[in-house]
Amino acid sequence: MSKKPSGGVQPALHKVIMVGSGGVGKSALTLQFMYDEFVEDYEPTKADSYRKKVVLDGEEVQIDILDTAGQEDYAAIRDNYFRSGEGFLCVFSITEEESFQATQEFREQILRVKNDEQIPFVLVGNKGDLDEKRKVPLADAQSRAHHWQVPYVETSAKTRDNVDKVFFDLMREIRSRKMEENKMSNGRGKDKSKRKKLRCALL
Amino acid sequence: MEFESPDVEKDFPGLYASESGKKSNESDFSDEAHERVSKKDLLIGKRKDKKDSKKDRGSPSKAKKSKPFKFPSKKEKREKSREKDSKEKDSDKDKDKKKDSDKEKDKKKELKTKLKLKERKKLKHGEESLDIAEEQPIFGVALPLALERNRCHDGVEIPVVIRDCINHIQETGLCVEGLYKVSGIKSKVQHLRRLYNQREAVCLSDYDIPVCTSLLKLFMRDLPEPILTNKLVARFEEAASLKDMAAREAELKALVQNLPACNRELLGWIMKHLSEVAVHEKQNKMNIQNLSLTLSQPLQMSQKAISALVQHCDAVFPDIKLTKYIAPLTSGSPGLPESAEAIAEELKKQESLLGQIHSEMNAGFVTKEREELLWEVQRMITQLKRKLRLLEKGLESSQKSVGDETDAVLPTNDSGKSASSVLPTTTTNGSKSAAGLPTKEEEPALNTAVQTPVSSPTVGEPAPPLNPAPPPPAATKHVVEAIIENSDSVCSAQDGGAVLNKDSSTDQTSSSSVDELALCLETEELLILVNQLQSQIANEKAKVANLRAEILSYGGNPDYCHFLIENCSRDFDASMCTDNPEAEDGALLKQVVAETQVLQLQKKNLTQTIIEEQANCINLKIQMKLLQIASS
Numbered sequence: 001m002s003k004k005p006s007g008g009v010q011p012a013l014h015k016v017i018m019v020g021s022g023g024v025g026k027s028a029l030t031l032q033f034m035y036d037e038f039v040e041d042y043e044p045t046k047a048d049s050y051r052k053k054v055v056l057d058g059e060e061v062q063i064d065i066l067d068t069a070g071q072e073d074y075a076a077i078r079d080n081y082f083r084s085g086e087g088f089l090c091v092f093s094i095t096e097e098e099s100f101q102a103t104q105e106f107r108e109q110i111l112r113v114k115n116d117e118q119i120p121f122v123l124v125g126n127k128g129d130l131d132e133k134r135k136v137p138l139a140d141a142q143s144r145a146h147h148w149q150v151p152y153v154e155t156s157a158k159t160r161d162n163v164d165k166v167f168f169d170l171m172r173e174i175r176s177r178k179m180e181e182n183k184m185s186n187g188r189g190k191d192k193s194k195r196k197k198l199r200c201a202l203l
Numbered sequence: 204m205e206f207e208s209p210d211v212e213k214d215f216p217g218l219y220a221s222e223s224g225k226k227s228n229e230s231d232f233s234d235e236a237h238e239r240v241s242k243k244d245l246l247i248g249k250r251k252d253k254k255d256s257k258k259d260r261g262s263p264s265k266a267k268k269s270k271p272f273k274f275p276s277k278k279e280k281r282e283k284s285r286e287k288d289s290k291e292k293d294s295d296k297d298k299d300k301k302k303d304s305d306k307e308k309d310k311k312k313e314l315k316t317k318l319k320l321k322e323r324k325k326l327k328h329g330e331e332s333l334d335i336a337e338e339q340p341i342f343g344v345a346l347p348l349a350l351e352r353n354r355c356h357d358g359v360e361i362p363v364v365i366r367d368c369i370n371h372i373q374e375t376g377l378c379v380e381g382l383y384k385v386s387g388i389k390s391k392v393q394h395l396r397r398l399y400n401q402r403e404a405v406c407l408s409d410y411d412i413p414v415c416t417s418l419l420k421l422f423m424r425d426l427p428e429p430i431l432t433n434k435l436v437a438r439f440e441e442a443a444s445l446k447d448m449a450a451r452e453a454e455l456k457a458l459v460q461n462l463p464a465c466n467r468e469l470l471g472w473i474m475k476h477l478s479e480v481a482v483h484e485k486q487n488k489m490n491i492q493n494l495s496l497t498l499s500q501p502l503q504m505s506q507k508a509i510s511a512l513v514q515h516c517d518a519v520f521p522d523i524k525l526t527k528y529i530a531p532l533t534s535g536s537p538g539l540p541e542s543a544e545a546i547a548e549e550l551k552k553q554e555s556l557l558g559q560i561h562s563e564m565n566a567g568f569v570t571k572e573r574e575e576l577l578w579e580v581q582r583m584i585t586q587l588k589r590k591l592r593l594l595e596k597g598l599e600s601s602q603k604s605v606g607d608e609t610d611a612v613l614p615t616n617d618s619g620k621s622a623s624s625v626l627p628t629t630t631t632n633g634s635k636s637a638a639g640l641p642t643k644e645e646e647p648a649l650n651t652a653v654q655t656p657v658s659s660p661t662v663g664e665p666a667p668p669l670n671p672a673p674p675p676p677a678a679t680k681h682v683v684e685a686i687i688e689n690s691d692s693v694c695s696a697q698d699g700g701a702v703l704n705k706d707s708s709t710d711q712t713s714s715s716s717v718d719e720l721a722l723c724l725e726t727e728e729l730l731i732l733v734n735q736l737q738s739q740i741a742n743e744k745a746k747v748a749n750l751r752a753e754i755l756s757y758g759g760n761p762d763y764c765h766f767l768i769e770n771c772s773r774d775f776d777a778s779m780c781t782d783n784p785e786a787e788d789g790a791l792l793k794q795v796v797a798e799t800q801v802l803q804l805q806k807k808n809l810t811q812t813i814i815e816e817q818a819n820c821i822n823l824k825i826q827m828k829l830l831q832i833a834s835s
Contacts, residue, residue, distance in 0.1 A: 015578070048588075049581035064578055080564045084574040 011053065013062045014174045016167065017081060019106045020091035021099040022070030025126040028157035029091065030067045033167050038158050045069050047077065056171050063171060082113040087120035087174040089166055092141075094125045094154065095133040100141065107148060120173035121150045124166050128156040335568040336400035343425040350465050353399065356531050356555040357548075360468045364399045366528045367407040368419040369476045373525060376412035377479060378486035378801045380794065384497045387414030392421060402563075420501035423473075429503035430466050430473075436504065443511035452515045459519050471520030473502070474512045479525070481513060486797055531556045534579055539586060541823075543594050550587045556580050717829070724825045732821065 018026040027045050031037055034050050048067040053060060066081050068074070090106050092099040103123065111117065123145045125136065138154070145152035151169060155162040341353045341364060353362040376382060391414045398405045407415060423430065431439045435458055442454035459467055477494055484490040489497075495509035502509060512519065531552040532539070540546050557580045564573060 047581055048585040049578050050585060051582055064582075066578065066581065076565070077561050080561055080569075080574075080577060083569065084578065 011060045011062050012175070012178075013064060014171045015064045015066070015084060015086040016089060016170055016174075017066045017068060017085035017087070018089050018091060019068055019110065020070055020089075020124075021093075021096075021102040024070065024091045024093040024096065024099045025157045026070065026089075026091050027067050029089070029124070029126060029155060029163055029166070030065050032157045032160055032163045034065070036160070038160075044071060046074055047081065054168075054171075056168060056175070061171065061175075063167065065167075078109075079113055082110060085110075085114075086177075087122075087170045089122050089124050089170060091124045091126050092136070093127045094136045094141070095127050095130050097135045100125075100136045100144075103144070118177070120170055120177055121148070122166055122170050122173075123148070123150055123152045125152065125154040126157060128154040128161055129158050335402060335563065336397065339563075339566065339568070340400045342396050342400060342422055343427070345427055346430070346465050346469065347463070349422075349426075352402075354555065354559055355528050356552040356559075357528060358551075359526065359528070360465050361472050362422070362469075363528065364422055365419060365469065365472065367405065368415045369472060369525065370527050371407045371410075371415050372412060372419075373476065373479060374527075375408070375801070375805065376415065377483045378797060379412045380486070380488050380797075382412065382480055382487040382489050383416045383420070383494060384489065385413045385416075387411060387417035389417075392417045396421060419473075420498070423503070424501040426503070430470050431504050431508070432462060432466060435461060439508050440505055443505065443508040451511060452518050455511060455515055456519050467520075468523065470512070471516070471523035472525065474509075474516040475520060475523055475525055477509070478513045478516050486801075531580070532583060534583070539590055543591060546587050546591045546594070550584065550591070553580055553584045553587065557584060720832070721825055721829060724828050725821065728821045728824055732817065 018030055020026050022044060023042060027043075027048070028039060030048070030050060031039055034052055045067050046069050050065045050067070052063050052065070054063055055061075066085065068078055068081060088106075088110055090103050090110075092103050094100075107121070110119065110121070123141065125138075125141050127133075141154075142152050153162050153166050153169070155166055157163060339348075339352055341349050341362065344352075346362075349362050350360060353364055355361065355363050355366050359366065372382070379385075387410075391410060395405065395407075395410065395414065395418050429436050439455070439458055442451060442458055445451040445454060459470070462470065477491075477498070480487060480489055481491045481494060484493075491510050491513055492506075494513070495506035498509055499506045532549060540549050557577070560573060560577050560580060564577065
């Protein structure tokens with residue numbers, strides 16, 4: 001069970017969680033990234049987890065991907081996963097307006113669980129290959145991402161467009177976030193607690 | 204002062220679903236109000252509560268009641284005094300009512316602790332996780348709770364701790380003298396209890412048998428209600444004292460059906476196990492009488508009841524079989540099962556495990572390790588599902604499943620069950636097991652000495668024909684043949700009875716027929732194996748020579764050693780000659796001889812498994828090579 005200590009010789013491990021409504025292509029993105037395959041047939045996910053060794057800017061790291069259920073039915077177990085996630089890919093389908101609206105709720109849920117506005121997060125508009133069926137204007141998505149201060153990327157799990165990019169961008173964010181935290185805890189621990197207090201007061 | 208507490212419930216919808224449900228149903232507000240005193244109170248509350256309740260429980264003398272017999276165990280006292288607390292008069296008719304009220308009380312208490320737990324969670328959330336061993340222990344709680352918290356994930360409804368104990372004893376302890384009578388080292392037993400309570404991985408086979416028996420007894424003794432239940436225990440006693448065998452059996456059978464399912468299953472396991480213990484009474488000196496005398500207290504039932512249940516266990520528990528528990532695979536396990544059924548079975552286990560982790564986390568026990576485990580189990584499930592899907596899709600795509608993420612995964616076996624048990628033998632591995640499994644230094648020497656027939660200067664053949672063990676040099680040819688035969692049968696089963704081609708010329712690899720290719724590969728593998736075994740044999744020979752030299756250096760004749768042992772045990776068997784000053788030594792020797800027998804038996808089993816595994820390995824290697832060739 002604990003034969004693989006995460007520290008020491010083991011490469012850094014980044015934990016990524018896929019969120020978004022049902023059927024937007026979270027599993028498709030994950031499988032494309034993991035195994036270079038595109039699965040046509042739709043089968044709702046309950047939860048799946050993958051691990052892969054990748055080279056991130058010359059450094060070997062491991063990525064843990066947790067593919068969650070889009071359906072509300074599994075919301076109860078979702079929290080257990082959210083808590084341990086270090087970065088989130090919030091996926092919607094550009095061909096489905098509701099899925100875009102739902103990203104708002106997912107964002108809120110994540111922020112509640114993580115209690116951290118700065119959590120590494122990428123807004124992903126999937127099914128970019130179906131541009132002719134687009135229901136979510138690029139500008140809308142971009143403005144939401146801007147509002148959240150997160151990147152927005154359009155992908156296609158089918159054509160593998162930007163698939164690696166979203167995962168790698170997110171891992172970079174997680175990595176820099178971790179480095180920042182290390183610094184904080186080493187040097188300016190006080191600042192952090194001050195900042196936290198301030199936020200609590202605001203709430 | 205309130206920190207982030209008020210948000211928590213909002214953050215985790217469904218987190219307290221079960222509690223809040225109960226709250227609306229049965230809690231009275233005063234209770235709740237009472238709970239929300241101050242943080243300090245809450246933090247120390249639990250302990251206080253414990254102390255108080257102990258005080259409340261009154262003196263044991265008062266608690267005596269009209270029960271068929273009494274157990275001086277603490278729990279029993281508590282139980283009884285609790286009944287007293289309910290302030291109803293002692294009459295047998297009222298008993299059930301009382302018990303109900305007890306139950307209600309218990310429920311309330313649980314609710315209280317749950318509420319407390321919740322409060323504490325609110326206070327501490329994110330800073331420090333709760334101690335699961337303290338809040339949700341496995342020992343000392345009602346059986347259904349213990350079961351829920353300590354589940355076997357293969358569908359057998361008894362707590363893992365008991366399963367582990369029984370497995371371990373069944374495997375290696377049945378011949379231990381004074382089994383269940385001899386107590387284990389207390390500190391070790393307590394340590395094990397703590398490990399189980401903390402849900403840590405435990406390898407019981409690292410512990411001595413007496414520690415296991417004591418742990419089992421401890422668990423049973425700590426059960427707040429006897430396993431026969433307060434309601435039925437008296438009737439069990441009555442039934443057990445029936446003179447007529449048939450009537451007794453029928454009555455016990457009927458009563459057992461009235462037990463809650465989890466009690467029935469656990470009782471069945473224990474009784475079946477005890478009957479196995481009694482079967483070995485010659486070696487372990489524990490017949491039914493001794494066993495029931497020893498276990499009457501811990502099992503919270505009379506000797507008579509134990510004897511009767513053990514005696515009739517086959518009839519009373521016809522559907523219970525003592526099966527070995529194979530825990531869900533972990534990332535450290537050698538590989539995923541191969542066949543679809545085995546995968547499905549493993550998948551079930553993993554999902555059961557996942558459910559348990561989720562429920563523990565939902566109850567607030569969130570630690571880094573548990574989160575880690577959650578992801579790991581989830582990953583295992585994903586892999587299994589994926590493999591299953593690929594299997595269903597056919598062989599073509601199955602090549603991919605081996606790739607990518609499953610670094611360390613090396614297919615080991617069809618059965619999946621043994622996937623986690625025995626590793627394929629390497630040269631060193633083989634020679635180790637050849638030297639006899641005992642870890643102690645002297646034992647291998649003794650082993651060989653005992654095995655050696657008086658005259659033969661070499662280590663003799665394995666005694667029974669059943670044992671085609673690789674190590675002994677004399678049996679080499681048999682072994683190789685046995686292995687060849689073994690893998691043949693496996694292989695030919697697949698190849699549709701194709702004849703084995705022993706030519707290993709690599710030219711033939713280009714042959715068009717897949718079958719032929721497979722056979723060539725197999726021959727190659729087998730030749731490699733032969734070489735390996737031969738080198739192992741050479742090693743063994745050297746070792747034997749060394750050991751014999753050692754024995755000689757101690758001034759003994761290696762052959763005499765065996766003679767001595769035989770002699771002594773014969774003396775002992777014939778009559779206990781008390782005037783013999785060496786009687787003590789003889790007893791010791793006898794014990795050692797008995798131990799050796801057990802160990803030899805184990806060795807036999809293990810070598811058999813090794814051979815089976817080897818055959819499987821060869822088979823798999825061939826399949827892999829075939830696939831490689833096919834893909835290139």
